[in-house]
Amino acid sequence: MSTVKEVCKLAGVSTATVSRTLKNPERVSEKTRERVFKAMQESGYRPNMLASSVKTGKSNALVVLVPNLTNPFFLKIIQGIEQAAQEKGYSVLLGDTQGEPERENEIASMVLSNRADGLIHLDHSFPFSKSDAHLADRVPVVSVCERIKGDKEFPVIELDNYAATRSLAKHLVNYGHRKFGIIAGQEESRIHHDRLAGIKGVFADEEIPFDDNMIVGGAYSIEVGQEGARELMAKPERPTAIFCFNDDIAIGAIFELKKLGLRVPEDVSVVGFDNIKVTAFMDPPLTTIDQPAHEMGRKAVEVVLQIINNVPLRRNREIFPFNILERESSGPVNPNF
Amino acid sequence: MSTVKEVCKLAGVSTATVSRTLKNPERVSEKTRERVFKAMQESGYRPNMLASSVKTGKSNALVVLVPNLTNPFFLKIIQGIEQAAQEKGYSVLLGDTQGEPERENEIASMVLSNRADGLIHLDHSFPFSKSDAHLADRVPVVSVCERIKGDKEFPVIELDNYAATRSLAKHLVNYGHRKFGIIAGQEESRIHHDRLAGIKGVFADEEIPFDDNMIVGGAYSIEVGQEGARELMAKPERPTAIFCFNDDIAIGAIFELKKLGLRVPEDVSVVGFDNIKVTAFMDPPLTTIDQPAHEMGRKAVEVVLQIINNVPLRRNREIFPFNILERESSGPVNPNF
């Protein structure tokens, strides 16, 4: 790989002129510009990004921390991030944390060692290690779809989870359901709270009794959905409708309900959350909440770049609108069930 | 962010000693080592990766080119890549190309500008622009699951696609099927050829006639699966079994067949390819080919690192074993159909 110097020799100019030809072409006469470009061609010159980054202190890269790469919902977000980043001339460093704190720490530390200028976090954990915590103050961080817990309030891009589950709950209540089950994900997270509160709010409005032992689950996976459905249907008072806190859980739940010989939605209604692509093609198509994941990813990039460029943020929370998709996995309560 | 110099001052040593403390601790006396570490702590020092990369000429990063981030199969590969890279101290730059040549060119050029040391490609296109082609000769490139077309033979990690579709075809023929349809992805790629050849090989063995107008499709998406199924079922001689060249296509095909009032597998058998997670939880669970995507991703990292480190490769093609999963979307031919 050839360097500036070779281009200098070939074009008969100084390094400054070469640099300028690339960064401020208008400050170079057309003649020399052409000569320099030609020299670049001939020598196969490529500017060394790293070298210029050392100078400017900017790596033009963003790190994305994702708890689980195989969750299609995250992928939609990441795709949005990726596209927005490309448009802005940034590249994306991907870190699959598997929810393990050590991995989070290690990946997050990339932004401390100048590999990246900012960090986008798709989980609720504080990603830095204790010893790095004080360094993290100056680092541009944004969280998407979750809120990072801890003292510092990081900017966040999120859905109105409370209103979303309210609308799901109303939808099911309107169908006559009174006995519910919930299969949740990780319970420590903020979105868990918001979603639960939304449901319980409707129950309170409608004076529907609900016992917390009808909440099962613990992770956002198909397997948890299966296990959760089995558990709920073994309760003394079986639910006629089940809230699943994401679509993967709903996929597992529906699979298991069918295996138990139950029909969806004739016997049990099931609703999901996220609207991953495949839910529209399931049997039955899943009633769920559509999150504008792609747009949320784009917004995350926008916000983190504002922080990087010291543009003051309008607000610390960006709340995106949801959309309830009433498909065929939910229906009227079955009086004979 | 503090630099070496501050550590020097605090510890009362030279920059060389600080550098050595990190890279060759054994060459520094225990006393000073401790002093230096303490100084690092106090000043919150983080080595600037970029700066050292300029010196060493290694960025310790790999670029991954993906045609479509939302395809779950690619995600399994990427997860494998990510993990292996992390273990080796490399970070992963992700580039979603959307199959667009310009994007490919731009992302691939990162490896020319020293942002990355190597490139892993999940598509069959030659990723560099024409003007970069001659520079690409010296760049470590590996392709996974596809073979990069062009003059140069890049190392490739792949499945025995021929044998895999052979086994699917035998499976269906054993069930008595004689009338087939195929919904394919992009037809220019090598894997398309191999998979088609595998199927036709079995047809030849069994003297089963097959007309190429029973091949439809054009992309690896759910929508193409839907459209393909509709098209095939409108043919004068309807197939009793359909090969889908990936699982997304199969998902769309099954959805559409049901919509047409047909039962799977009682009326029509459907088989997929890849074994993405959700296929095990569909109704009916999909018969498909399991690819060890995770391991293939890991292998890709291993191979590209060998090239980077000038370790001679044992072979230019690594062929991974497949596994046919006979689930419930395929069954005996229906004589009344």
Added chain:
DNA sequence: CTGTTAGCGCCTTCAT
């Protein structure tokens, strides 16, 4: 408009 010069932060001989 162009060249000279002085670094960016780190690594690495070469001395001591």
Added chain:
DNA sequence: ATGAAGGCGCTAACAG
């Protein structure tokens, strides 16, 4: 075992 000094490739004043 440690320090001084030069340089990786590029950028950014400052001159001219």
